[in-house]
Amino acid sequence: MTSTKNLLTKDRKTRPETASKKAYHHGDLRAALIDATRQLVEEKGPDSFSVSDACRLAGVSTAAPYKHFKDKTEMLVAVVLEGMARHRENMLAALEGIPEGSPERITAIGMEYVAFALNEPGIFRLKFGGFTDRISDPRLDEGGQQSFEILLTEVAKCLGESEITAEVRRRGFLLWSFVHGLSFILRDHGLAEKGEEFDLQTLLDDVAERMLN
């Protein structure tokens, strides 16, 4: 589906691009397994994901992944890391063309945050749903921190601060909490709450104003 090959693979020299060798060796099994894992996590849900399924999808034996990943958890971590990088890129892209220091930049980030939760709920849950008993990799915390910094930078500009002060951090934390919770709720229940519908953009504008004034 997505052409994310080589994102997480170690560089290899002179890989022959004649991919159809009917090869005993796969070519880039690591990337293929990550693709398969992401697909299955979204299709069946993270809980129902099995390494065996990923192997079947990639067309290899069930022992093959262990040449590339320590265990099942490491496969999931790889998928989440890749997803978080995409998430950050999306948020940064959403900022383009919006004037610096305007609250629209805050809401744009929020919209993108929610969009990721709705478009890739499986990965969103793996990262944020508290898989913490299974997955605890420092790289995941780093990634989350980087996303948070993006928000803080914008909050600082909105508040007219030249650097990230305690107050900026505090406001950012409030905004983050809100959008984070909103993402979970929307993913689980949708925007229609007992027949009444909220407009997401309006909701975010409202909150940004309340939090930043």
Add this chain to the structure above:
Amino acid sequence: MTSTKNLLTKDRKTRPETASKKAYHHGDLRAALIDATRQLVEEKGPDSFSVSDACRLAGVSTAAPYKHFKDKTEMLVAVVLEGMARHRENMLAALEGIPEGSPERITAIGMEYVAFALNEPGIFRLKFGGFTDRISDPRLDEGGQQSFEILLTEVAKCLGESEITAEVRRRGFLLWSFVHGLSFILRDHGLAEKGEEFDLQTLLDDVAERMLN
């Protein structure tokens, strides 16, 4: 630990309370298994929970649970339902003694919401963390809705409305989103964000004021 027997068991007539019959029949295995499940879910995390472990803890064979529960998922649902009832009771109890219509009632609910997430993270995650691919029981949605109604009632009073209007629902939704997200973040990272600490009560007061004014 907690004496929650009979909470979820069908009434049985004339249960002999001479529990130590070295009995082939357990007495109240259903309740014992729910207890064991809750304990294990908190100790090891929902992902690592296994029916076999619960059986060992309860001292029965691994086939015994299936006389009381359809499958593993139904065991978890039972634990979550029981936890949600406790959660609602806690929130209602937290309101006692606080004058009607004051925003302190809102923050008291928020504090209790967060407290549950921190005290019973396993159950919190099972309910809200999006186990939705495995667990989807209408009773869970009902329970969540009931909790939300508690909040809405208080929001209406704070806004001086005699019934739950669209605006009440909207404000309640904003508050819920915030506290929900806050719960997740605190459970995952704690209140100390890079050395700076927020006071939870102050944070909630602040947000309530911003959302209700």
Add this chain to the structure above:
DNA sequence: TCGTCAAGTTAGTGCCTCTAACATATGTTA
């Protein structure tokens, strides 16, 4: 050309969920 090593394979272990068939206690009814 040959040896080495990365990256596949098959076979197998141990744990898990869940089912089938059997065993035992309990309480109802003749």
Add this chain to the structure above:
DNA sequence: TAACATATGTTAGAGGCACTAACTTGACGA
């Protein structure tokens, strides 16, 4: 009170999964 029906336990076992060990293939460098 005896016998039956039913609820609730048991053991045995099927089938799936994560992961390992030992073997095989083939690509690359000396």
